[in-house]
Amino acid sequence: MSLCTTLLLSFLVVQTHTFDFQGGLMTFMPVKRHSNGTISVSFHYKESYRGPCAHQLSWGCGSGDCGQTILAGVTDADKDVSDQRLWCQSEGLILRSLPSDEPFTLRDTGCCWVSNLNNAVDWTLVTTVDMGTRSDTHNLNKSPVMTTVPTIRIAQNCFTTFPLLSHDPDGDQVRCRFEQANTCEKNSCLQHPNFTLNETLCTLQMNNTPSIGVHVFKMVVEDYPTQAITLSYSNGDSSVRNPLDLSVNNSNLVPLSQLPLHFAVEIGSPLATCGSGVVRPQFLFPTPVHGDVHYAVLGQPLTLTLRAQATDSLIYDFQLSGPYNMTKNSFQNDSNGIVQVYVTWTPQENDVFQHLPVCFTAETRESQSEMRCIVVIVERDTLLSVDADISCMDSTISMTLPKDRMQGVEASQLHLKDPTCSLYSNETHIMATFSLSSCGTQILDNGDHIMFKNEINSVKETSVITRRNLVKIPFSCSYPKQAYVSANFRNHKSDYVFTETGFGSFSFSFDFYTDNTFQSKIAPTSYPVEVKLLDKIHVGIHGHSSLSNLVLFVDSCKATPDDNPNNALFYDIIKNGCALDETLIISPGNKTEFKFEIQAFKFSGEFEEVYISCSVIMCDATSSQSRCAQGCVSNPISRRKRELLFQTHKHIITQGPLQLQRHTSSISDRSSSANQSLNAGTLVFAGLFVAAVLVLAGVMVYYRRSIKPLDRTYLLSSS
Numbered sequence: 001m002s003l004c005t006t007l008l009l010s011f012l013v014v015q016t017h018t019f020d021f022q023g024g025l026m027t028f029m030p031v032k033r034h035s036n037g038t039i040s041v042s043f044h045y046k047e048s049y050r051g052p053c054a055h056q057l058s059w060g061c062g063s064g065d066c067g068q069t070i071l072a073g074v075t076d077a078d079k080d081v082s083d084q085r086l087w088c089q090s091e092g093l094i095l096r097s098l099p100s101d102e103p104f105t106l107r108d109t110g111c112c113w114v115s116n117l118n119n120a121v122d123w124t125l126v127t128t129v130d131m132g133t134r135s136d137t138h139n140l141n142k143s144p145v146m147t148t149v150p151t152i153r154i155a156q157n158c159f160t161t162f163p164l165l166s167h168d169p170d171g172d173q174v175r176c177r178f179e180q181a182n183t184c185e186k187n188s189c190l191q192h193p194n195f196t197l198n199e200t201l202c203t204l205q206m207n208n209t210p211s212i213g214v215h216v217f218k219m220v221v222e223d224y225p226t227q228a229i230t231l232s233y234s235n236g237d238s239s240v241r242n243p244l245d246l247s248v249n250n251s252n253l254v255p256l257s258q259l260p261l262h263f264a265v266e267i268g269s270p271l272a273t274c275g276s277g278v279v280r281p282q283f284l285f286p287t288p289v290h291g292d293v294h295y296a297v298l299g300q301p302l303t304l305t306l307r308a309q310a311t312d313s314l315i316y317d318f319q320l321s322g323p324y325n326m327t328k329n330s331f332q333n334d335s336n337g338i339v340q341v342y343v344t345w346t347p348q349e350n351d352v353f354q355h356l357p358v359c360f361t362a363e364t365r366e367s368q369s370e371m372r373c374i375v376v377i378v379e380r381d382t383l384l385s386v387d388a389d390i391s392c393m394d395s396t397i398s399m400t401l402p403k404d405r406m407q408g409v410e411a412s413q414l415h416l417k418d419p420t421c422s423l424y425s426n427e428t429h430i431m432a433t434f435s436l437s438s439c440g441t442q443i444l445d446n447g448d449h450i451m452f453k454n455e456i457n458s459v460k461e462t463s464v465i466t467r468r469n470l471v472k473i474p475f476s477c478s479y480p481k482q483a484y485v486s487a488n489f490r491n492h493k494s495d496y497v498f499t500e501t502g503f504g505s506f507s508f509s510f511d512f513y514t515d516n517t518f519q520s521k522i523a524p525t526s527y528p529v530e531v532k533l534l535d536k537i538h539v540g541i542h543g544h545s546s547l548s549n550l551v552l553f554v555d556s557c558k559a560t561p562d563d564n565p566n567n568a569l570f571y572d573i574i575k576n577g578c579a580l581d582e583t584l585i586i587s588p589g590n591k592t593e594f595k596f597e598i599q600a601f602k603f604s605g606e607f608e609e610v611y612i613s614c615s616v617i618m619c620d621a622t623s624s625q626s627r628c629a630q631g632c633v634s635n636p637i638s639r640r641k642r643e644l645l646f647q648t649h650k651h652i653i654t655q656g657p658l659q660l661q662r663h664t665s666s667i668s669d670r671s672s673s674a675n676q677s678l679n680a681g682t683l684v685f686a687g688l689f690v691a692a693v694l695v696l697a698g699v700m701v702y703y704r705r706s707i708k709p710l711d712r713t714y715l716l717s718s719s
Ligand SMILES: *[C@@H]1O[C@H](CO)[C@@H](O)[C@H](O)[C@H]1NC(C)=O
Pocket: 034, 035, 036, 037, 038
């Protein structure tokens, strides 16, 4: 062995003794006040590393009387077992006995941060604990709960916002802020000119392109009461705590507690596309949604499903930062780049009534999904959870629960995710019906379907005691993404809702209007819409989105005799953004609306109804390359991948039916028409006509101009 290799080896041996620190945090929770005045408090802390795990944190007393440690332990909670060894997080638990309820601080300092752009080397973590009795809950204060996954990686071009968990078990206002110059030691304060922090949402936002590399964030998390309260101490003292008001100078405001939250964000090289689900993993239903609250029961396993997709990359693991003993099981690798893992955890006696944070991400070699965090609340008693009977309608969800399975629960105690949406009941059932866009319904994506999820919860108790069971019944409806409403459904179709990366959730409404002012829609109850031939039909399409800079583009519209937009029998009204029908008049509208009128027509033969289907796109209004910016082009250039960022996919929306008034029609006649036997003559005629149109449709591609008048005479029946 050469000298060189030996030196290299000894160098490596030395190197393994330093660990790449990537963050640390601590939270606390009072466990019990004993009759002799001592208080036991549990502290949970986490330390994160790139590479192998280490147990470097060693908490000392910073100020006040910190009491003594009764129990302490630390374990490696989650690590990257691949050759990349990107992350490892260990979790520590300390149980301390305090002689009194006076405030004190725990403190840890250490070295060395992973190499970073901020030149951060040392850290100082400080936790301020105050065990005074709160005047509002008559209890000891609980700290906010929080965690982050150990390694946070975001591609430079994909960083927009980074939400951290912000939850307080007492319902206090949580504030996240950067360490202040007067509290942080030896120039360790870090400036972040390219990020802004929303202190009350605990969300980092980019305000300039951050440099590639590791950015270190040293933050303090505090809780403030929502109304002024008094803390009283066993020695007879008391002190007031005031709510946070960010519009004034808060530098003298004292929080209930202060926690350290240090973490690193690695800004990586730009990805070809930020569209999640392609290279960057995207979470799919039923993965819990960021901010969700889940309940667990002492001794009963809680299972969460994490499911994610990256079609053009390989998801090899999930990072998980949860309570002690939470484990990932049975990694499953499905088709289309979809992977899934079950996370299980069984609460122990010490966990009862705790609010425990869980954060997770999906990992590929080159990137990471968004980080989602939830809170698990541990209860001692059985949760009441029964299967609700769910009906998924076109635009509403109906839910019924049998009362006999819900002993001691009244409808008045229950509400949907939006607490203003209550339930009602008859003698035997508890019920609710609400639209897909109301009552806090969340829109989620599972790859092939859009899921609408809501849940029934019991009303939050405001009194000091409770005699009621907790209720939590999550339920959801799923709809195919390319939503063609059931062929049996004859009435007006409600809004079409889609979710896409970069565009969030957006919807299209498609309506017929009474006249060319486009002021009043024809009521959904009046469908099918009766029209006379050669009448004007007024059509309006609206795109709805919470994003303000979108523009709607109607790529094509065609008429079909039923609500299948792919029916072989069709008539083009607009194609590739170009008007084809000569009676078409487009009315001016704003960026997100498209209004037109057209003369009524009918498909010749035994076709009484006409449906209109349009293919619509929403684009970023500022892009000059999007399909929307191109307008009418006979041969639209197929989209390059980069342009995916500026426009949504094409979505087909259908409305109808328009029904041609017949001279002899009557109500009873019309309602039975579906079952009427056709006479042989019309059948033959209809068959011939379909063939004729098919031929024409084929020919039209080449001779559209010359045959158009002919085409219209076939379609118009001037009865
Ligand atoms: C107070 O009571 C607790 C629980 O009964 C006990 O563990 C602790 O040692 C006692 N402390 C003192 C100072 O007596």
